[in-house]
Amino acid sequence: MFRNFIFDWSGTLVDDLPPVLEATNHVLSIYGKPALDREEFRRVFRLPYREFYEEMLPGVPLPELEVHFRQAFAGSKSPVTILPHAREKLEWCKQHGVRAFVLTSMDSESFKKQLVDLGLADFFEATYSGVLDKRELILEIISKHRLVPEETAFIGDMTHDIDTARHGKLTSIAVLTGYTLAGPLSESRPDLTVPDLDALRRFVGRPGWRPRPVATVGALLHDGKGKLLMLRTHKWGHRWGIPGGKIRRGESTEDALRREIREETGLEIDRIRFVIVQDCIDSHEFLRPEHFLLLNYVARVKSGEIVLNEEAQDYRWVTPAEAMGLDLNRPTRTLLVEALNQGVIEHPV
Template sequence: MFRNLIFDWSGTLVDDLGPVIEATNHVLGVYGKPPLDREAFRLSFRLPYREFYEEVLPEVGLDELEVHFRSAFYGSKAPVTVLPHAREKLEWCRRMGIRAFVLTSMDETAFHKQLGDFGLGEFFEATYAGVLDKREVILELIERHGLDPNESAFVGDMTHDIDTAHHAKLTSVAVLTGYTHPGPLSLAKPHITVADLAGLRRLMERPGEKKRPVATVGALIEDDAGKLLMIRTHKWGHRWGIPGGKIERGESSEHALKREIREETNLEVDDVRFVMVQDCIDSEEFQTPEHFLLLNYLVRRTSGDVVLNDEAQEFRWLTATEALELDLNQPTRTLLEEAINGGLLERKS
């Protein structure tokens, strides 16, 4: 699939989020700003990091900020580890003859220390560290090492990594193991999104496999007052939609629907009514290009209170009319309109 892979470092191969958050909060504290928890950091931090600091501390120069950051980073006791599957992925690349490189914004001294401490240096043909804006170096890297962009991918965990890949016309691979929350990361439109590097390896091991449409189920959930559950999710570009997911092999569609609703919302449902089937082919709203067959239903809540899993960020119980006023993903809007036009739901405020 790819003959050349350019890896980001922090959040892609190595987990150093702990000391980075600690050092960032130290900098913010020096200037009287409140600290960020892990979730807030992943939602707001971005590269080039000068842009992040220009927004949160516009009155302070970058050189001054870096002095505070580095002292806190090097003094941090928070652990730094190789991410799961990273070493195995690099060993696999070496066995398969895939050329590997690193392009990172991490401080050069800290990077080379980690590279040596973890014994990963042998896997890379070349490394580039301390690069504040990777877009300024990626083209030089490609030319210097004679890489064919059509056979190369940039693998990273931040929107800047995706932007850098697009800038160089490489395939962009987003991994969900690092600094950027999946929501903002999906807005950068990566070509491929994987949970971790094991997922990328599995993808590359099956380059000739034909991708078939993915069968999924989803439902409008109605409560006793006739209101519908709407959830906002990063998978659909932070738009509003309905709970649902993939049908597993050997599983009936109704069983899959109840299972997915239980996993995503903690609700038990019944009175399952089929509404429609939709083709959703490479929607720009969804986090990755995919062909879904959406089996859409209307169900009624029987028990439970809403508890969202990590796939969704917010929920509301609304009338059908109120739901149509939200920033809905298109399949959900189509489903709502079909249910109303078919007499299954009332258009009421």
């Protein structure tokens, strides 16, 4: 039960990336460094930001850089706006009696001005700004406000926010609306990842919300000639596995399987055979802690050419023996062994 939310500010509740990028490039230009584009900035920027500047401008004192940055940020014409669904989420917290706080690295003067200008000041019990390393303050906040860690979540858009939540033994919730790209953010293994705060509101629903196991389908695909299709994906730590995904409400398991195979590979399947159901609870191989119920099948590729979507980075057709030699995720290896034991993988006549 979440009774308390600690929010990051930039990239979580407000979009200040345009003026931050503009000010950062101004600082870099002073020292003869090339400008960063938006995607490159999101890829390399990190908190505590002193580490970012030590890498980009080694040897330059941080107070000197902060003076240049704040002048450029204050003079930027790029607007700072409330992110979509942020106000609605804060109103939801107020309506349900969920205590809300802010912990941000933004300098206090700029933060307080934004807080008032955007009309968000009344939503928070307390705010903490100008914090270079949030891990150094999170335990004090928990103690001062008598927050129960099991009832508290830290919500942010950067890996440092996930590290801060972990340091305070809080639930970590990552939002994909801010500074850090989804791939690097997933590597920090947040407890929950949402595309935006509206999705979080819908997922949580009410203070008594608890996550439930997620039912999924997946299939070991073969070509009827002794070869198996294996995919490599960042979701499973760049290990090899099988295509599959979540079952939608009102969708049969086989319909879900056909849809997921089609979406992830472009292939159509037939001769679907159920093999095994597996529990996969907070696997360290998966990109985030999650409880899956894996309904695993074997199926033959009927038609189509392989076209991978964004979930997979590579594929191979291999024999069962070759598959055993790959760096398979554990559920796929279990499925492969069980399919071989049951004799349901088709071989050429």
